[in-house]
Amino acid sequence: MQGPAVFMDISLEDQAQELRKYFKSLGAEISEEKSPKGIEDDLHKIVGVCDVCFKETNEVDIEAILNSIVSIMVSIPLERGENLILAFSQRLTKAPGPKLGIIALQSLWRLYNNLETNSPLRYHVYYHAIELAARVGLVQEVFKGVEQLKKEFENCPPSNEQMQKLYRLLHQVLKEQNSELASKVMIELLGTYTDENASYAREDAIKCIATALADPNSFLLDPLLALKPVRFLEGELIHDLLNIFVSEKLSSYQTFYNSHKEFVHSQGLNHEQNVKKMRILTFMQMAESNPEITFDEIISELQIEEKDVEAFIIEVLKTRLVRARMDQAARSVRVSSTMHRTFGRAQWQQLRDVLLLWRANVQHAHDAMASVAAAHLEYAAQQQKAQ
Structure with missing residues (x-):
């Protein structure tokens, strides 16, 4: 979501009065006259009826009007800023239809980006922007991920x-x-x-x-x-x-499901999708301790037919959780590596053993190279003496 705020070449007070007249012409219950209490009170009155602009047929005019309100809102100090911005944001979230919803979202996002990064009001605008973005199918245009979200609010x-x-x-x-x-x-x-x-x-x-x-x-x-x-x-x-x-393995899930079918479905879970995932997880667990897995073992453990074995292996390899090679002639799968489903004390111990072995091998190679180097120096010294 992008776009700068729109600022008219007239004073804020005159801009507010023009907005009053505009909303009055659309039938809103608002006076055309400026408020004797000042520009903030004008803005409160304007925000109170701003959703009337959604009656307008010209989408460009609607965007211009909303951006004018935003330009005033970010240009004046607000004593009652939270109530004002909440009211404006809530009214924009009610924009009817996807086209007007997108226009309202763009204006709301301009408001968000024009507020100081240390303003606590940004949270409220962002929250309502997500609500509106969800309605028009643009959530991921606003929300880029958890880490980005934290950065958005790191100053406040x-x-x-x-x-x-x-x-x-x-x-x-x-x-x-x-x-x-x-x-x-x-x-x-x-x-x-x-x-x-x-x-x-x-x-x-x-x-x-x-x-x-x-x-x-x-x-x-x-x-x-x-x-x-x-x-x-x-x-x-x-x-x-x-x-x-x-x-656990697929058989444990099947036992659980047979005893608690209603519970599984009450959580919004799809049994067939659960079985599909459990087959992959079970295969991962088999691959942890078996460098070679036969088709017969796969058929038995994963409860699939022989004609589906190759397609299943291809599906597993696509996840990149397991690296393996299928040998159709030998009716087996040769595993080169697999991701561990759990990483507890046993896995840490296994990693430690691998690293210790690696260090020992490196030391052995280092010692061997040192011996070769020493032998070469000794041979060179002997050759010099012989000359």
């Missing part, structure tokens, strides 16, 4: 409660458009809770788990277990289901 961080509210909104509007980004937002939301209030995050934690499980591109789910609000769910079905996706 919103309160913890405000960020939680914003993260919930972002999760809600992103979950149907970008499940991976929605998962990141929800994980960020859960990270705002402390030991003292983690127990109040139950609903957020459940949504976080369900979103991550439903995301077709999210396979490494182990970090969720460390989140404080998720730990408060231990013993509940959703936590049991998460544990299955973190470390």
Whole structure:
């Protein structure tokens, strides 16, 4: 979203009066006369009826009018700025239809970018911009990611409660458009809770788990277990289901599903998609300890037919979670590397062993080269003596 604010070549007071006359002509309940209380009161009256401009048939005129309001708003000190900007933002979010919604969003974004970066009012404008962007399908034009969001507010961080509210909104509007980004937002939301209030995050934690499980591109789910609000769910079905996706095989999921079908569907999860993900996760787990996996093992563990094995292996390789080569003649898959589903003490120990072996090999190579160099020097010395 881009675009500078529009400033008319007349005084702010005269600009406000022109806006009063314009809204009056559209039937708004507003006087044409300037307020004796000054420009801020004029602006309050104008903002109170500004949505009347959506009756206008000329979209260019609507954009010009909204930008004129923005230009006044960012040019004067506001004693009641929060109420004024909230009212303006809320009215713009009600712009009817996608075309007017986009115009309103552009004006709202201009207001956001023209406010000082240390202004606490920017949070309110940004929140309503997300609401409006969601309506017109442009959320990712405004929200570029969690890290960028933090930079937006680094000069005036919103309160913890405000960020939680914003993260919930972002999760809600992103979950149907970008499940991976929605998962990141929800994980960020859960990270705002402390030991003292983690127990109040139950609903957020459940949504976080369900979103991550439903995301077709999210396979490494182990970090969720460390989140404080998720730990408060231990013993509940959703936590049991998460544990299955973190470390169990397809057979464990099938057993869980057969006992809790209604629960799985109540979380908005698709059973067939769950099975597809669990097959990939199960194969990853098999690949961790087996450099060669036979087709028969795949058929048995993953509960698929032989005719589907090759297509499944191709699907796994596309995820880049496993590096392997398929040998159709030998009816096997030779694994060269795989991503670990979990990374606990055992994986750290394995990494330590690999690094120690690597260091020993490097030392051995260094010692061998030193021996070769010493032998070469000794031979050269002997040759000189012989001469």
